[in-house]
Amino acid sequence: MKKSLSQKPARKPRTSQFEMTPAMEARMQKAMVSIGNIADKQARKDDKIQREARLAVAETFDAWLDWMEETAPEQVEEIFFELGCFATATNRRRMFKHAKAPEGAAERAQEQVDRWKAEEEAAKAAADDGAQSKSDAAESQA
Template sequence: MKKSLSRKPARATQNSKFEMSPAMQARMEKAMISIGNIAGKQARKDDKVQREARLAIAETFDAWIDWLEEEAPDQIDEMFFELGCFASATNRRRMFKHAKAPEGVAERAQEQVDQWKEEEEAAKTAAAKAATYKTDDGRNSTAD
């Protein structure tokens, strides 16, 4: 004789939801506040270290430019050009007011920034055209 296998699940499902007691909830909130305070304190320490590092670089910059002026005067133009290319428009304008900033470098940096903007716009336009072509062509549609 065959014995039929039980179709009963091996483990009963839990019908009740877990609910935290008020004491557990209070401990959880206290722990989360403690973690937030520790993370905030560490973030403030990290910010302070980075502010001090930027200040050290700024304070050393003029001495470095003086050294460059004596040892490698041709590099001053290139250094101001490169910094100007990556600075915001406001910082670029301020940067080129520096006493050691060479003449003509501001225009060169602005031309480079304008060229990069044009290239970026051309790439966006090309990508938009390619996307339009793919959606217009039934076989290459993104809906397929």
């Protein structure tokens, strides 16, 4: 005897999509505004915390430099050199006007920045040459 296979009920096609009522849209809009306000408030709070932290570091820097001049004067030049290497050109000029900035640190920092720029340009030129030679090789094989 043959067993009859059970049939799955036919699936009904979706005829209508969900539509929000005007009341639902108004609630959704209100919720989105509320979320935006909360996120804005939190972002402003985080910004304030970071501003205060940077200010605390800046206010402590001079006292720390005084201590460094007494305990390790050679480190003061290294600190200004390293900060100068990572500062923007404008900030670098401003930084080396500091009363405790040692002479020569500005020139060393500028030389290092120029060296890094030259190395970056050389690496970019080498990468461009490598890409050009690969495309030439691909064209010659085709």
